[in-house]
Structure formats: C-alpha cells, structure tokens
Amino acid sequence: SSSIICRVTIGTWNVAGISPDDDLDIESWLCTEEPADVYIIGFQEVVPLNAGNVFGAENNRPIRKWESIVRRTLNKSWQPKSKHKCYSAPPSPVLRTCSVADLLSGEVDALPLDLTNEEYLEPTADCQFERRKKHPKYVRIVSKQMVGIYVSVWVRKRLRRHVNNLKVSPVGVGLMGYMGNKGSVSVSMSLYQSRMCFVCSHLTSGQKDGAEQRRNADVYEIIRRTRFSSSVLDADQPQTIPAHDQVFWFGDLNYRLNKLDSEVRKLVALKQWDELKNSDQLIRELRSGHVFDGWREGTINFPPTYKYEINSDRYVGEHPKEGEKRRSPAWCDRILWLGKGIKQLFYRRADLRLSDHRPVSSMFVVEVEVFDHRKLKKALNVNSAAVHPDIFLFDDEN
Template identity: 30%
Template structure:
C-alpha cells in the first residue's frame, strides 16, 4: 500500500492544546429546518436590502427605498420613498399603547440624517439633519427613549418630550462619545453594551442634563483569546448574561451585574454574523449559511438544532418578542447577503418541542429490550483467510472472538485492505484507462475471489456458534468489505435494510478510500453501521476530517415506513433515515488513520512503560474531538482505550515498524458509537493477530431498542399537543408582561 507516511509536523502539543475543551455537545442536535407551517416561508424583496427590522407582524426593509411587509401573509404592504437618502439603520419608535407599536419608524442614513416615517400613511413625517457627522450605525430603543449612533462614535440620546411623552426629532438630544467604528451594540436594561475590535465597553446613557457617569467600565478584558466582535444578544429567559459573537467562531459571555467576562466558548471555526436570544435559547447565524440553536443554561452548551438555512452567506438575523402576542407565533427572520430573501423560521421550535415531549414520555407507548452487538474492525493488509493457519496463535482468532462475545444478537465485521497492493494499484490505474477489446477483468475477478474467501471463512466461524445466525448482507468497495450476521430468532424483527458506498479517494472518484454504510430497523429502532478507511499519512489530519464529513453527510436509500409508522418514532434529529445521523444508534469503525503527534522513540518508550494515558494525549483523533468544534465525530463516543497502538507492526511479529520510514505507532483502528442512553459498551480490545501490519480491534455493546404501540402513541400525541397549547398560552402571557415591564416603562 503506497501511502504518505512521512513524520511531518511531529512533536508534543502544549498542555493547553490537548486539554479537554468544553465545546457544545451536539450529540442530540435536531437537523430539521424549523419551518413555520402557519406562515409564508420566504419573502423575496427583489431589491438590494441593506438593513431590516421587525415589530409584531411587520417587517421593514430599507436601503434606497423603505418597503413594508406582513409576516403573517408574506405580502408587500407598500413603501416609503426617500430618494435623496440611503438608509443604514432602522429603529421602531415606541408608542404609549401596545396596540400602536410598529407604526412609526426612525431611519438613519449614510449622510447622518435622521428620518421619521409613518408606515400607515407611507410617508416621511419628520427629518433631522446635522445631528450626526457620519453614517448612522445603529438606532436603539430603551423604554420610551431612542438612541442613535454613527460610525465616528457620536452618540445621541433622545429623551421623552412634553405632550405625548415620546422622543421627537424636533427635540434636543444629549450628545455623548463612544468608540469609533462600534460593533455589536446592544441595550441591556438601561445600559448600552458596545464592542470595538476585541473589547467590550459599557455605558449608561442619560437623557437629562443631570451629571451621570456615561462610561461605566473600562474595556473589559477577555480571559481567553478571541477575534473581533461581530454581533451580540441577550436571552429573554436569562437575566444574568450578555453574549458577544466574534469573527473566529467564539462567543464571550459576560455577567450583567459585575460586567466581567465569565468565559469564551468556541462554537465554530467560522465567523459569526448574527445572534438572537429566542425564548430560552441562543440562535447563531454564520456566513456559511448555517444556523445553530444553543441551550446555554448548562455546561457544556447543548446544541439543540442546526440546519442549512441558506445556500449563500447570511447577512442578518432578527426576532421581535412582541410578535408572539400579535401573531400567536415567534417568527425569527434571516436574510441572505446576495439575493435579499427574508426567510421566516419558527422561533418557538414547535415540532422539536413536541418530539422532545414524546421522547420524555416514551415509556407510555414503547416496550424496550436489550440486544448485544459485536463489532470487529481490521485492516487485514491483503491477507487471505488461509494465512490464519500459518501460526498457532492466529488459527483460533475468529473462534475466540466470537466465543468471548457470548452469542451476540448482531455480529458486524468491517475489513479494510482486503485486496493486494499490486491489484489495488492496477485497479486505480484502470480507472483512468479506456478498456480495449482484449482487456481482461483479472483484477475484479481476484478481488471478488478475495471477498468470497473471507465471507466463507467468517460464515464458517459464525455457523459454529450454538445459536443460529443468518447473513443479513455483505458489501464491498475496492479494499473495503462489510458483512452483518443476525440471530435467526431476530429475522422477523429486521426490516428496511439498505446500504450505500462512499468514495473519498482521489477527490471522491475512487474507492481506495471511503466507506460502506449499512443500515436496518430492528423492532422500531434504527441502526446504522459505517465501515471506513480514511486518508493516510502522518500530516493528513484535515483530509481525514473531510473524509469523515463526506461519509456522515452522504445519503442512504429512503426507508419504507408503514402506514401507521412515523419517522419520528424510528429516526432522530428530525431525520427521515436518508442520512447516517438520522439513525438512533450509529457505529463508525475502520482504519481511521489518525496518528500520534509524537516522535517514535518517545512513543515507544511510553508504550514500554505502559503509559498509554499519557500517549493518548498526543492522539490526533482525540485532539480533534477536543480542539475542533466542527469535527463530525464529536457527537460520537469511544470506549476507553486500554490496549497498545494497533499500527504499524512488522508482519508476523510484535515489533513496531522497523522499515526505512520507522513510523510512529498509532491507534489507527477504532470503533466509535452514538446513541445517548441507548448504547452501553461492555468491552473494547485489540487482538494479537500477526498476519497484517494492523491488529484487529473489537467492541462489544448492549443496545436498547424499542417497539412502539401505535394506539398508545396516538394518546400520547394528543396529550403532547394539549401540553404545547398550554405552553404557548403561557409564553404569550409572559412575553406581553415582559414587554410592558421593560419597554413600556420610562
């Protein structure tokens, strides 16, 4: 096998690099887009929108012209013309009556002019030039006051005027100074929290001429490195914290009372473009078009939801809490940077709420039992089954493996490198060559013979077990080979079997690297088994990461559900069974090829001294789980490793590689699993089989599966819907009280 195994980029990592990081837990994330079925999903603005804002059922978009839209109907309601001005900021003016909110809006322009527009009459009713010296950056509302701020840091406080007790552009604002080029400004109580670069400052705007300290703090120091500030948010259900997003994928968290930075949480490797506190969750939008929803009330944060909201970059995201008591829903709006399409999402996450409620009460309508699964992964190095007969220590490998598992219900074998080097190289070459008339299929024939030989040997070993088994399926892809045996007594409980292949070699063109995916339903639980072979080479960490991402995002044939079955009963994460992560129970095994970031002598010394825990600190796979929040195996778990590295041995010996390359030993061969509360590891070990340069690795697991009683389920659904309606009524009542208390007070 020709691989890039140079020992590049070696050397121990720092203690900070290898420590366990508190990244958000995405193991239970729902990936179904939260589409609001009661409302239009998209509003195409059909012009270049620079800014937008929401009040109740009204969306206002603006740039060279200001347009008005209805959220509930998705219709265009009209426009306000201001041909001399290009709008750069929007803020809804307060009203003394809750019912009148959302009828007047202030517009800040590129020239520093402030305009007031009446949305009912659709005209400009007031204007104020010369109060700002640069483009207006933000317009904030605080109670019955309005605050305006420009790019140069001039900050104007517009207090209430005699008569109607509301701010007026005809009034005299109080002028203050804030840092230039402010970012992520947000009103927190009566305070203004403002970012500039990597720093946060807090101010107390006062509209009267009374002496008051404007700046409440010096720039707040961050306890950990973070990039420039891009956005900010508070969460209505959280009265203690303020959140700021950064351009390097981090979120800094601040105490509202002490104004101290409590933590810096890495949630991504990508720039955060917008955040919004929606209900009790923090919504975060990225330039990649992704939106994530986090429960930040626990540590580590819990990823509640993630989905691809837009194909292009997201330019902004906004929610208005008054929408819930005006429309009965809580629409959260995102807008694209390229085509100015407003997309409406369900901020209440109704369908997720109902699914979680059903899961919490699944004992009402589900019967549970436990099955046992044995999984064995092995890079066989083109060895033949007959090679096991050459050494007495290898002869009974399969018999010992199966006997020690004590009659598991499911047996999964995942092999890599079942074809010889010469034949695999020929297969790769033939991929690029046009076959002639006299070309012979010797390579495919040999590969087919090799697969069949191993299948026969495995079937023979399984047949020797006292309990009866049948071969559910076997699949192959170049050097990869997978087969699943199931207890004969379970045959009638298995359905919806499907498999697929993923090629990741040569940029996805060839199957010398890739995966075989096999899935089925047992009772009413979905299981998925992935056998993979990832990119080789000491320094090929990111190609391996890309391989696993490609594999986990690949599609599987759609399952056939019965007329009374629901995808939510069988699959998780809002999925329908067409993707790996849709399945309740997932196993990923194979030659993952992640290496040890340590020089060979140091690694050998640790192995000889039995210091495996210390050596594992340099394991690339574990380091990716600890340091890379976007690593696709982060939701998965692995049993504790108590065995020596499984690669690379001199064939036929227990000696690590003595070839010219003298590779550093590594745990290339791994088994990962996902199924919170459903998978219980029993054993994880390697086996001393010496016919390959890899050692086989096996795992034994108990799996909790369920059977759904559809009659009882329908009763539970009715109760869940009733509970949702009660929750919605309470949310509307709390939102109205919160608005009156915080925004309808002077």
C-alpha cells in the same frame, strides 16, 4: 412501545490485502464466548489497493474466504479458551429477564430497561461467561464491498424476521476525491422499531503534520454524501447517517500520534497508554469539536494496533531497514458511537498476526424499541375499532 436490550458486537480489521488461510482462528477477535445478537464485521484492504483493484473490476475472491471463516466462527459450538482481558456486564436480573434471546424464545414480555446503571462497566477478569443452553445460529443478512472495504452484518437466525429496511450506501473519497481506495460502506436497518446505522470506513493515511485535517475532511464528506434511498413505502426511514437512532462508526480511521517516534516507542514499551493518548489525533480532534461532534469512544487500554511486521509482535522500525518509511505505532483502528441507549461492555484488540494491523472489537448493549401490538390491540378493542390484520407485523410465527 417497550424496549429490550440487544447485544451488538462490532469488529474491524485492516488485513493489508492478505488472503487468509481457511483455518484462521478469529474467535479471540469476535469474542464468541459471550454471543451477541448482532455482529457487524468490517474489513479494510480486503484486497491490495493496487491500480487494478481500484480502477478495474471488483475482485471478490478474498471475500468468499473471509465470509466462510466468519460463518464457521459464529456458528461453532462454544468452548471457553480465551485469555484476553475484556470488560463485560456482570450478571443482572434485567439482563437475564429481557434479553433478545429470551424474548425470541417467548419466555418473557418486552420490558423497559434503564441503561444508566454504571454497573454495566464493571471489569471481569477475562472473557469467561456462563454457557448458554444452546449456541445461537447466525445468518448473514447483508454484505457490501467497495474495493478494499467490506462490511457484513450477521444476526441470530430467529432475529432475522425483525430486521427490516436494509440499505447500503458506499462513498469513495480516495483518488480524485471519488475513488474507492478510501471511503466508507454504510448499512442502514431497522431492528424492531430502532433505526440503526453502521459505517465502516478507511480514511486518508499519512503521518505528516496536518494529515489529520484531511481525515476530518473525509469524515465530513462521508456524512454529506451518504444517502439511503427511500420510496413512498418507507418515506419515514432515515436517509442520512445522523438521522438514525443509533450509529456506529468503525474502521481504519488512520489518526496518528503527534509525538516524536522515539518518545512513542518508549511509552509503548512502558505501556503508558494514558500519556500516549494525550498525543492521539482523534482524541484531540474529538475534544476540540473539530470532528465527530457528539460522538463517543470507549477507553483505550491496549497497545497501538499499527504498524506491525507481518507475522510478528514487533512494530515496524524497531530494527530500521535502509530506505524504510518511518512509521510510528498508532491507534489507527477505532470504534465510535452516537445515540441514546448504548452502553459499551468492552473495547479491545486481538493479537492476530496476519496483517500489519491488529483487529479491534467492541460489544455494546443497545436499547431497542419494540412495538407492543398487544397494548395496541387492547386499546383498539376498547374503542371497538376495526383493524386490518396486516398491521400486526410482529405476531409470533407458527
């Protein structure tokens, strides 16, 4: 087999149960100026987490709105206007000659790729990229809601036929340990021959001492209980999260900062992110091996994404109100990954004010294994072997 690179963009946003206006602009979140091949978009609190929504029938009315906004955004003609800083790969002969877009257009053969080159992480001034000849069109291939958690996967239309073995697995870890107000929705799929998993989760909230242990326990429970069913026809497909080649875990993970509220706010005002990160619960738990052992997260170079006043750039608590819960700013919204052949191009937040959280997104280049049927044909011809035509799953369509 050979390998190609695929650009994967992941977005996560806790929307606080607020239904969006139809014309909401989310381009800055999904960074559509440089189109990805695959988009995985995860929401938390897509509906309010009240008793009716947790225990009653699923409320999917907001889903239709979000889906319409995402579809419109991904399929819109590109216009450069973003002012957000981001990290992206510089122009490279490898990137230009063996991207998924090139492969799908039949311009190049699948080529192996060395993803160890650190040049991929060179910063660019902002999200201004070379315009493509034609903006790609995207189709939604799977979506799943569990109470407030909603995940959807979108791919280039011409890539759709190379996606197989789609499965979803929801796991509730909320009330009574099983309700869906907290938990995860995971998607398993094969892209060409690479087996990928995407886990969108909303973990236990709370700022009290020891609350991070409950979040750690949520992670272990999600890993333990997530199962992708298999049959005789796909017995070789992964049934658990760690069994995949590449895994991305994202969402409102709810980890907070172990620091006095006044100190947190002072460091936020000074933009002292490195100092603040020393107190971040997830970074500490990762380093100590208590959770997400072997997983990676990119460098956080943006302000805490929680908790804002709605439709404001002010954090809650800057002007304390009587009886108001004290909530320090924190990086609740995160994106992590596990597996080989993954390079992060950027990791950032967008300044959309709809919710008390800011959305976060990240783009990756992922090395994808491609079955080279031409080599197999040649080898089989040399051996004069008879082969059933159905073996060649990836022959070009007319």
